Amino acid sequence: MQGIQMDLLSEDRLSRMTTVEKIRFILDEVKSGKILVLERGLTPQEEANLIEMTMTLIDPDDFAGIEMETYPAHEDTSLMGKLFKKQPKTRLTVIGPANKIKTLRKDRDMITALVSATK
Template sequence: MDLISEEKLENMTSMEKIRLILDKVKTGKIVVLESGLTPDEEVRLIEMTMTEIRVDEFSGIEIESYPSKKGGSFLDRIFGKGLKGRMTVIGPANQIHTIEKDEFQIRTKVSVGD
């Protein structure tokens, strides 16, 4: 499991973050981001994952984030502008399964190897 600090992520472009995450998850690692991704970054991560799925090699990702804290203007909240999850857990779809999630806790089941 790799825990990645907010400081490391804030100096990276969106594509650098996505590539870092995908490269780690494709090797079987679970990635925990101290500060989550923006909604746009999550969409890009999912899009890139879909293009890289290979049935026998890479089954995709499971991604869960704590909901973002309330803040920003009404329009910012509607359009998700500037908001990002507080923490994000990402792992191989065949190894991590979300059981329960609320604003305070993400409960997952992790299986090693399939």
């Protein structure tokens, strides 16, 4: 059967990994052509580290990079939330090879992406 593999990763699985392990895991999976859907996205620092590492691995003949989209985080508008300024948790994140996934539209509650089976 030919197609694209999509892995849905639970928050529990990712929470057991260090930042370096998460980034290495994500890059290895995406480089192999998989699309990952993370139940609870990455922290802003983890996203920055992932982008930085991706940039060092780009090879026009082998790895075009990644496409990554995350729902905007919910803001805590309660008085306690405003006083204590907790870092908002990221929401679902979609990560895939840049040559196989293209974001068509993203809003607060929906990400629309086009997935291609060809390079």
